[in-house]
Amino acid sequence: MENRWRGEVVLVVNGQHQRMRLTLGALAELEEELAEPSLMALVQRFENGGFSTRDVLALLCAGLRGGGVQMDPDALAAAEIEGGPMRAAQAAAELLARAFVVDA
Template identity: 45%
Template sequence: MANRRRGEVAATLGGERYTLCLTLGALAELEDAFAVADLAALGARLGSGRLSAEDLAKLLGAGLRGGGHEIADESIRAWPAACLPEVASAVAELLAATFGEGGENPREPQAD
């Protein structure tokens, strides 16, 4: 069961139930995948409102691995396009759980 206080979300993808979470390791993985220097740059990149299918695959993969599921991005890329609405919804919920909705989450990363 997903614990929203820990940033976890539950998602049903392709008929399977998963827990997604962006742990510190998952966030570090995303900084590397998006070639950004820090969390502020990652937030700016993700907050652009323009995510590609590749972006969704990277975000979903990091979230799944952070939630304890051993799955490679290549496996996610092989999912049928019909899963796109489920994936987009799960990623949006994951980002809201991690960074807050409307920028009002007290857990939002602080730049030093």
């Protein structure tokens, strides 16, 4: 079960439920890896539908690391993701959105 208040998103990879979350360190790595000047620019890429498969893989790998699972992009690209590419993209977008939820 995911904890939305911690920014967690669950993705089923190779038949196993994996809890993902973006840490501050992972977000900083994503900025550099995806050549974005800021987190807001990365968020806007997803909001505007201008993201690539590489973006999705990078976000999911960062989220998996934050959840305690080490998986490189090549291994994730070859993995069976329940729900396919659409679920993968949705999970990546959810990770970004939940990373910026302000607890009210």
